[in-house]
Amino acid sequence: MTRQQATATGMVRPFDTTSRCGVSFLRAAPPEEGTVTLSPTLGVAAISVWPGIRTPEGLRIGTSSAEMLRIYPAYEAAEDAEATNARGYTKVPGNGNALYRIQTSNGKVTALTLQLRRQDCYE
Structure with a gap:
């Protein structure tokens, strides 16, 4: 857009x-x-997004890392890190051009972003 x-x-x-x-x-x-x-x-x-907003699959800020991995088993941490303390990505179901960027800390989702798979503004 x-x-x-x-x-x-x-x-x-x-x-x-x-x-x-x-x-x-x-x-x-x-x-x-x-x-x-x-x-x-x-x-x-x-x-x-902000607390209270959920993906269609049910992920939200505050979800446990274990539940996040159940919802998005293809999640991949960006660094050599465990999913409980990481920044990583997973494909958006039904949209090959988009990813969810998921940040976790202390075993909980702390940030969630919908972004283009190939973008040129950050990271």
Whole structure:
């Protein structure tokens, strides 16, 4: 989705484009949550969720690492790390162009982002 398309939905606040990749927030999100990252070449590249939001499969911030692995057995940690303290990725069922970026700490999911599989704004 382009910047114009995202803005036209009425769901995002104005984008801050002072850096290479623009950043906005979803209007329905609590303050400073629900980050939307805008790639200058790809459009909307990532959307971060906040506590209470679930994936269609039931994953949410606060889910145990064990339950996360049950829901997404193909999860792969980005570093040589255990799934209980890691940043990793799994495919979004039904969307070959997207990944869930899942951060865990102390055996719980602490951050969840829907992002393009190939994006150019972070990491």
